[in-house]
Amino acid sequence: MSDIPVTQLGRTLHLQILRHNPRDPDSEPRLQTFEVEEADAMTLFIALSEIREKQDPSLQFDFVCRAGICGSCGMIINGRPGLACRTLTRDLPDHITLAPLPAFELIGDLSVDTGKWMRGMSEHLETWVHSQGLEQADIDSLEESMEPELAEQLYELERCIECGCCVAACGTAQMREDFSGAVGLNQITRFQLDPRDERSDADFYQLVGNDAGVFGCMTLLGCEDMCPKDLPLATQIAFLRRRMVAVR
Numbered sequence: 001m002s003d004i005p006v007t008q009l010g011r012t013l014h015l016q017i018l019r020h021n022p023r024d025p026d027s028e029p030r031l032q033t034f035e036v037e038e039a040d041a042m043t044l045f046i047a048l049s050e051i052r053e054k055q056d057p058s059l060q061f062d063f064v065c066r067a068g069i070c071g072s073c074g075m076i077i078n079g080r081p082g083l084a085c086r087t088l089t090r091d092l093p094d095h096i097t098l099a100p101l102p103a104f105e106l107i108g109d110l111s112v113d114t115g116k117w118m119r120g121m122s123e124h125l126e127t128w129v130h131s132q133g134l135e136q137a138d139i140d141s142l143e144e145s146m147e148p149e150l151a152e153q154l155y156e157l158e159r160c161i162e163c164g165c166c167v168a169a170c171g172t173a174q175m176r177e178d179f180s181g182a183v184g185l186n187q188i189t190r191f192q193l194d195p196r197d198e199r200s201d202a203d204f205y206q207l208v209g210n211d212a213g214v215f216g217c218m219t220l221l222g223c224e225d226m227c228p229k230d231l232p233l234a235t236q237i238a239f240l241r242r243r244m245v246a247v248r
Contacts, residue, residue: 010037010038010039010040010042011037011038011094012035012036012037012038012094013035013036013037013038013047013089013094013095013096014033014034014035014094014095014096015033015034015035015036015047015048015051015096015098016031016032016033016095016096016097016098017031017032017033017034017059017097017098017099017109017110018030018031018097018098018099018100018109018110019031019032019059019109020106020108020109021060021108021109022106022107022108023108031097032056034051034055034056036050036051038089038090038094041088041090042088042089042090043084043085043086043087043088043089044073044077044084044085044087044089044092044096044098045063045066045073045084045085045087047089048061048084048098048110059109059110060107060108060109060110060111061073061075061084061109061110061111062110062111062112063084063085065085066085067085068083068085068086068161068228068229069161070161071083071114071161071162071163071164071228072114072163073085074101074112074114074163074164074165074168075098075099075100075101075110076097076098076099076100076101076102076168077092077096077097077098078092078093078096078097079097080169080226081101081164081165081166081168081169081226082165082226082228083163083165083228086228098110100112101114101164101165101167101168102168102174103117103164103167103168103170103173103174104116104117104164104167104168105117112164114162114163114164117164117167118162118164118183121180121181121183121184122184122187124180124184124207125180125184125187125188125207125208126207127184127187127188127191128191129191129194129196129197130191130197130198130199131196131197131198132198144196146195150193150195153193154190154193154194156231156232157186157187157189157190157193157231157236158190159229159231160183160186160187160229160231161228161229162183163228164183165226165227165228166181166182166183166222166223166224166226166227166233167181167182167183167223168226169222169223169225169226170182170220170222170223171218171220171222172216172217172218176211176212176216178212179212179213179216180208180212180213180216181223182217182223182224182227182233182234182236182237184208184213185208185213185214185217185233185236185237185240186231186233186236186237188204188207188208188213188240189236189239189240191204192204192240192243201243201244201246201247202247204243204244204247205244205247205248208240208244209244209247209248213244214237214240214241214244215241215244217237217241219234219237219238221234223237
């Protein structure tokens with residue numbers, strides 16, 4: 001086995017990547033194909049890094065943690081949103097097409113500005129605990145005990161890494177720039193459940209009780225199907241919609 005050349009141990013991967021630099025007036029969107037020899041346990045992140053290191057240093061894509069925690073490496077992989085660092089090439093055919101996530105501002109090639117979108121969503125939905133008591137409290141009161149079941153519910157909602165895959169998979173988000181998306185509605189559910197937040201259902205209705213919120217969701221389930229953390233996003237939206245209908 002050791003006498004077999006490394007290049008024969010794996011496949012030759014053909015990565016067809018959408019290239020475009022929106023800041024270059026001469027740049028036009030195009031597909032460029034790169035070939036990479038597949039290695040054992042190779043991820044798309046490793047393959048892209050090899051391309052940038054050995055073939056084309058101008059290739060743009062994002063990464064930070066390489067562990068599926070930061071959400072930076074989200075992209076469209078053979079037509080489906082996913083994380084490059086968590087996608088093994090052995091689970092893909094030898095011809096792979098990569099494109100940037102839609103709905104977000106393009107920085108270049110596979111790099112998009114999800115942070116700008118997430119910040120705008122967070123400011124619009126006011127995704128922070130609203131409580132006069134917390135503003136005047138000492139550190140001990142911030143650590144009040146919570147029922148384990150409720151704490152588990154809040155933890156489940158907090159596992160969102162804001163990678164943007166749910167937004168990229170959402171039909172409504174592609175048609176409405178003001179749509180809160182599953183990531184925003186998931187956060188609203190989290191603050192509705194948090195006993196420290198003093199806002200009422202009527203207050204939350206003002207934020208998401210409209211077509212840009214829960215009533216704009218077409219229930220296509222793309223958000224839940226494409227979530228790399230397997231969050232029950234459609235379930236949370238359904239829960240929130242019932243609460244909003246009761247207020248209306």
